[in-house]
Amino acid sequence: MPRGFPPLLDPADRHVAERFSYGVDARLADEVRAAGGGRAWFEQQLSGLVLESPRALAVATWFPELDLPAPLVRSMQEQGQRTVRETADELIARTFALRTLTRRHVHETMVDFWTNLLYVPAGEGRSWPWRADYDRVVRQHALGTFADLLRATVTHPAMTGYLTNDLNRKGALNENLGREVLELHTVGREAGYSEREVVASSKLLTGFTLDTTTTFRAGYDPQRHATGRVRVLDFTHRNADADGRPALDAYLEHLALHPSTARRLAKRLAVRFVSDDPPRGLVREVAKAYRRSGSDIPTTLRALVDHPAFRRARWEKTRNPSDDVVHMARVLGLQPSGATDGSAFIWYLVRQAAAQGQVSFRWPTPDGWPEHGAGYLSASRVLRAWRSRYDVSGTAGPVLLSVDVPSKASQLPDQWPLTLAQVVDHQSQLLLGRAADKPLVRAVARTLDVPATTELAGPDDLSDQHYRLLRGTVLNAPRGLQR
The missing domain is CATH 1.10.8 (Helicase, Ruva Protein; domain 3)
Known part of the structure; x- marks a missing residue:
């Protein structure tokens, strides 16, 4: 290798960093080497002790209205000071900026994974004032336990609004969220639950309120909770108290630790981080680690990364458009520095992801964007990706605004x-x-x-x-x- 060339990471070390980041730039490569290799770097990332970069911390100042309380955001919309689309677009742009600038790579990739599993789109009419707070909650639990994450998201006002759980009450059950908690968020259809059990699931979820017409204030009303014994799969509960939240907590804890949930999450993690068709042995071992640890997310990820199938899977995944435009910015050293208007580089990245057919938080249905990569590889998508890379690979150009560009x-x-x-x-x-x-x-x-x-x-x-x-x-x- 000629002098002056960057030292290459060991392929196994780079593989870990590639799968759990949005792009291995020179700084990340240095961090992997300084940690003692990819596995040691991964462990540092799981510890939660990695300091975020000042640039990533500053992103919050670009979008201050995302941190306002939901009722105030709704009031601003009523007064013509804020639109639903502005709120949704800013959340998406903030997410792209954090992915581009973060040093907490594993945390950021897991936030993406969980928000796509426990999915609430940005800009949906019944949940939009709460969607930024929902993002905050997912970030809080992204490297904790899935049981805690499930409870926090299922009962969040954004999920209540999106899946119409505010319409679910004693005497008038609405099965929307009760069904999706089983089908999408935990055990999956293969668990074999019945329609009667979907009703019981919905019954446990009664009592939550959300004013979707005026204030968007959220709460819990025990008078709306449907009491009475319930059975879902192998979970039973007397459900006798007017306040049904303890019963719901027990139910969600049970679902989080259910063998079907463990298998389903292990398969989905393997598809995201290993290959579109992961080996059954890998899925089985990851599911075991998940259950033995009580749904501890770091323990589950360690089992995945330490499995031989993970190490053999180099270059077996393709990036979806949202990931790819962020990867492009990272490896080219392009660091967004603001979002003052539509000409800013961060908005260019969002537009490019849209042009290539996939933008985080814009999937229209509750199942989230597909994790398999093949569906994102149309000829038109690849052509647009090629053009975009040529657009930003130099040191100047109409798209390089509000961004720090490294010298040639x-x-x-x-x-x-x-x-x-x-x-x-x-x-x-x-x-x-x-x-x-x-x-x-x-x-x-x-x-x-x-x-x-x-x-x-x-x-x-x-x-x-x-x-x-x-x-x-x-x-x-x-x-x-x-x-």
């Missing part, structure tokens, strides 16, 4: 002369974490219309246009969408 010299080797082929190899290592193969070198040489053997004396010998095309072509290599 800082992104190129610091010791010269080098051939074009060597510079391509450097960029492949920097952006993709692997040495350039011959097809990639040929592709860049053809794109630049320059022989791969051309000798370059320094960064100034690479024009800004050639620099942009070189980096864009490297990112557009087949491995550019894989992780």
